[in-house]
Amino acid sequence: MAQTIVVTSGKGGVGKTTTSAAFASGLALRGHRTVVIDFDVGLRNLDLVMGCERRVVYDFINVIHGEARLQQALIRDRTLDNLYILPTSQTRDKEALSAEGVARVMAELQQEFDYIVCDSPAGIETGALRALYHADAAIVVTNPEVSSVRDSDRILGILAARSKRAEEGREPVQEHLLLTRYSPKRVQEGEMLSLEDVKELLRVPLLGVIPESPVILQASNQGIPAIHMKGSDVAQAYEDTVARFLGEERPLRFVQQEKSSFFKRLFGG
Amino acid sequence: MARQADSNSLRLSGGVFTLTVLRLQSLDPDPLEQQWQEQSAALGILQGAPVVIDLADCKEQEISQELPKIIQILRQRGCTPVGIRNATPAQQAAADQLGLAQLRGMESSPQSMKKNHQRPELTPASPPLEHPLRSGQRHYARGQDLICLATVNAGAEVLADGHIHIYGPLRGRALAGVQGDETAQIFCQRLEAELIAIAGIYQTLDPQHPLWGRAARIFLDGEQMAIMPLEK
Numbered sequence: 001m002a003q004t005i006v007v008t009s010g011k012g013g014v015g016k017t018t019t020s021a022a023f024a025s026g027l028a029l030r031g032h033r034t035v036v037i038d039f040d041v042g043l044r045n046l047d048l049v050m051g052c053e054r055r056v057v058y059d060f061i062n063v064i065h066g067e068a069r070l071q072q073a074l075i076r077d078r079t080l081d082n083l084y085i086l087p088t089s090q091t092r093d094k095e096a097l098s099a100e101g102v103a104r105v106m107a108e109l110q111q112e113f114d115y116i117v118c119d120s121p122a123g124i125e126t127g128a129l130r131a132l133y134h135a136d137a138a139i140v141v142t143n144p145e146v147s148s149v150r151d152s153d154r155i156l157g158i159l160a161a162r163s164k165r166a167e168e169g170r171e172p173v174q175e176h177l178l179l180t181r182y183s184p185k186r187v188q189e190g191e192m193l194s195l196e197d198v199k200e201l202l203r204v205p206l207l208g209v210i211p212e213s214p215v216i217l218q219a220s221n222q223g224i225p226a227i228h229m230k231g232s233d234v235a236q237a238y239e240d241t242v243a244r245f246l247g248e249e250r251p252l253r254f255v256q257q258e259k260s261s262f263f264k265r266l267f268g269g
Numbered sequence: 270m271a272r273q274a275d276s277n278s279l280r281l282s283g284g285v286f287t288l289t290v291l292r293l294q295s296l297d298p299d300p301l302e303q304q305w306q307e308q309s310a311a312l313g314i315l316q317g318a319p320v321v322i323d324l325a326d327c328k329e330q331e332i333s334q335e336l337p338k339i340i341q342i343l344r345q346r347g348c349t350p351v352g353i354r355n356a357t358p359a360q361q362a363a364a365d366q367l368g369l370a371q372l373r374g375m376e377s378s379p380q381s382m383k384k385n386h387q388r389p390e391l392t393p394a395s396p397p398l399e400h401p402l403r404s405g406q407r408h409y410a411r412g413q414d415l416i417c418l419a420t421v422n423a424g425a426e427v428l429a430d431g432h433i434h435i436y437g438p439l440r441g442r443a444l445a446g447v448q449g450d451e452t453a454q455i456f457c458q459r460l461e462a463e464l465i466a467i468a469g470i471y472q473t474l475d476p477q478h479p480l481w482g483r484a485a486r487i488f489l490d491g492e493q494m495a496i497m498p499l500e501k
């Protein structure tokens with residue numbers, strides 16, 4: 001049986017899709033058969049971030065409507081053969097994701113994969129509820145700012161009440177906090193909440209901290225999941241995140257402000 | 270409590286609800302709009318709340334024209350008028366047209382929905398809440414005290430007919446004695462609340478409060494809300 005992981009946040013633009021792509025790739029890199037699903041009907045950008053937008057013929061919605069088989073809609077990743085992407089369509093029909101349809105597709109994926117990663121849309125409406133419904137674990141992506149923390153809190157409450165596990169009275173969904181776009185410098189300058197502030201407010205175990213970095217934009221422009229950006233801080237931070245999810249201990253990195261080196265200071269770097 | 274009707278399509282059950290009463294000083298919509306703008310922080314607690322409109326102060330006024338406008342303003346501000354009270358027969362007729370229920374109840378002032386001086390019969394408290402109560406969540410200990418071991422986060426709400434004990438930070442709203450028990454109290458390890466209320470008398474708080482972030486005990490001293498440090 002596959003484990004289903006929802007990447008969610010409440011607030012928009014915090015890094016869910018970036019994280020879904022990097023995290024799913026990280027699981028696949030470690031040998032797990034993984035599928036990543038785009039639940040953001042209407043916006044659809046997971047395929048761009050994964051660099052497979054040109055290969056989309058059928059999608060999640062077609063499969064739900066019985067217009068295509070799951071095998072026809074699954075796209076194999078460019079670099080990893082045990083990673084698949086299930087893209088979504090740009091339809092504006094909000095009812096496209098029927099509860100039964102999603103359940104049917106999830107049941108089928110359960111047979112084929114070790115991990116199912118669900119990229120949730122922002123908000124707390126139907127799309128987000130569908131994405132979290134089947135979750136066994138949730139990665140709550142949060143930026144170090146008050147509004148993002150508040151929305152994450154909201155979504156954690158919804159996870160505890162509206163997931164399938166909650167409805168069936170099973171063990172609750174495993175909660176993980178992922179702090180993204182973290183800038184130690186801006187924390188020090190008091191412009192952002194610190195890691196400690198966010199932990200204290202949300203009280204959810206911390207899975208990782210992804211620093212703010214221009215590499216993310218480079219990666220998504222090239223359609224390469226950030227975990228493949230060799231040597232970059234974000235690639236290492238995502239790798240640590242995956243390792244921790246799989247039960248390894250990793251010290252936190254990229255949370256202290258870098259001391260500018262003697263030479264940098266000398267030459268005004 | 271639920272009584273099964275003959276057909277399965279309907280089930281009757283009883284419930285006691287706490288409603289906020291808005292006592293209008295006039296039926297003129299403009300001052301209402303204005304006050305809402307000026308006090309948006311305090312009135313923000315009415316977001317999403319069902320409210321009862323009290324017309325005790327508007328006995329002399331003709332309502333049929335103005336009431337629809339007032340209802341519209343309230344809806345735009347996110348609260349749902351469910352009924353009116355203290356209405357004249359003409360005002361009642363206008364309210365009927367708008368589908369508002371007639372509610373009977375004690376006279377009350379806008380800040381308090383009391384008075385039930387006696388402590389109601391309370392049943393023993395349920396097991397404590399172990400997990401943080403999160404934004405958008407609400408927990409009501411009906412006929413009980415409430416014990417909360419974790420935090421009550423901003424945007425969350427705890428209510429109890431009796432006392433409320435919170436052994437974590439209180440960052441959301443806490444309403445004790447919601448059935449009118451004026452002896453109910455709130456105890457918390459860290460007071461950072463958005464709103465506290467006892468027996469319908471409420472107060473909003475901000476970080477300037479001298480006990481902000483400290484352990485506190487909140488109770489009614491007559492009509493006044495008293496906030497004291499928890500330690501002597």
Ligand SMILES: Nc1ncnc2c1ncn2[C@@H]1O[C@H](COP(=O)(O)OP(=O)(O)OP(=O)(O)O)[C@@H](O)[C@H]1O
Pocket residue numbers: 009011012013014015016017018019040120121122180181182210211212213214216217220234
């Ligand atoms: N660690 C980071 N450093 C810098 N930029 C980042 C980082 N993570 C994400 N971004 C940028 O933030 C923007 C939003 O990211 P992304 O699309 O992953 O968010 P999202 O939560 O999926 O958004 P939506 O709610 O619209 O689905 C993108 O432009 C992305 O490049």
Ligand SMILES: [Mg+2]
Pocket residue numbers: 016017018040045119120121
């Ligand atoms: Mg996205």
